[in-house]
Amino acid sequence: MSSESPDGGLAAYFGFARRGTSPAEEKLTDMKRRKTIRRLWTGLGIVVGAVLFNYSLGVVGFSLAELFTQIAFFIEALYEYFPPTTYYGVPFVDVMQYVEFMIEENLVQASLVTVSIAFAGSILGLPLALFFGVMASERVVPYPFNFMFRATMSFIRAIPALVWVLILIPLGGVTPFTATLAIMIDTAGYLGRLFTDELEEIADGPIEGIRSTGANKPQIVSFGMLSQVFRQFIAWIAFDLEHNVRVAIGLGLIGAGGLGLELDIQRKTFNYTEMMACIILILLLAGSVELLSQRVRSYLRDDEDVETTGFITAVLRAPKKIIASTAGRRE
């Protein structure tokens, strides 16, 4: 910095003093000034971010001291999460404890309940999604009217499935049945929206081609439009099924049955080993559903861009995806 400018000083370094008169030198000064201004804005942004961060930490009562005092308890809990034992002298997690609990509590049955909630809910929601998705497309229903269907789907999506269960409690209590209804509604909103988006992107040519044969309106919609997106629809259904399995686990946590309910019970009774057994099963379940749905989708995708991911890579990537998606993010 000090090697700069015997003849301009600091002002010239930051681009606020002219050093030469040739067009190139003037442009250089100009660009230095722009850079200085950009840096000032960046600095301001960092300061604002830091203030907001500090405020947020205050609101949630974040304290490092608390972490330090609690860390010992957490490490203690880890021994319960992952009970140590030795196999032939080699220390390892006592897997048998998990397995015993899984058999004892019949967690396989609980997993079946979770998958059933997701599957039944998806199938029940599918016709609704198809109806709303198609009717919300501007190509099927003219402009102001298609918005009625769009708005219905937006409304459904504005309320998370977790809250739908709460709303539906008078219908069937906090049970797998209510959870299934909630997933049905959720599917109508989400899958329907995906269908609509897919329909917006279809080509006009085939529609006109079908129209030219003298087909009636329902035939134009089915053969000119839906036949163009048939494969994509199947792929989205596979994706939504996968999403619904995760939702069903979440619904279990508030008491609607299945694996989530089992997890909640173990948490409330501080049985950390049993809780971890549930979590491991959730990982396996969500992971295998994801893998299955992904294979279906890549098989259905157009032949040109077949997914080349091998099985191992897919397995390695699955946990990351599961974490991302159970955190509530949709891919």
Next chain:
Amino acid sequence: MSTLKVEHLTKEYGDVTAVDDVSFEIEDEFVVLLGESGAGKSTLLRCINGLTEPTSGSITLDGDPLSGSRAEVGMIFQQHNLVEGVSAYLNALNGSLEHASTVESLFQWQDRSDKLRALEALETVGLLDEAHQRVAQMSGGQQQRVGISRALVQDPSLLLADEPVASLDPSSAETVMDYLKKAASQHEVTALVSLHQVNIAAHFGERFIGLHDGQLLFDVGPDELTPELIDQLYGSVETVGLAAQNDDTAAHEHGATGDGPLVDDAPTDHGSTDGETADDDEGRRVEA
């Protein structure tokens, strides 16, 4: 065996008159529609097919007024307009949609005769063995032939084609035109085909209708299609003038194209003068 009668047909888009008081009558012929891009060829065909409502004038087929799209009029599009994700057979079968109810067609409960007709139509265009293939996997020429078979399944009495070979290479273009003409004569339908390439038009056409700025410029038989007419149609395009003077080249090229009804010396390809068919290089531009 059908007669298409167009009387005082006019179509306006806002201030633009795309088709301006056009009248003609065709009967059991293979008619080629010529004209620059924007001359109103597509609009005229779309009006006849019912994809566009004419502003005024009448269109009748065997005395019945035509309105709306219907199976009697088969249409072949430049971009074939097929459903690419499904098989050639299902695309051809779509031609029978009009006389099946929605439910019947959804579950493919069409009559056996309809299904056989779809396969026979594919046989006519030489694609019976490929009937199960997805259209997306086919070449441009094959796709266009599937388009022809769909129109044939409609069992039309009038066949329209809007620049059916404009996006094909010369060899595929000729194959497609061969099949189109064969299909029209086998099914004894009147055909109205718009084309850019004057040499292809001259080779296949039995009658020529020229449109310029939406108006009918000429309506002639093969003997009357002269270079002067083509000049009038396309204005003073330099390559056309050169080709008209350079009879040897033109005659030689026609010899190479085939042994069809030679129309004296049709000039070179005009397709290259507009953007739509820029990729359709026939390699026949005469060097100055």
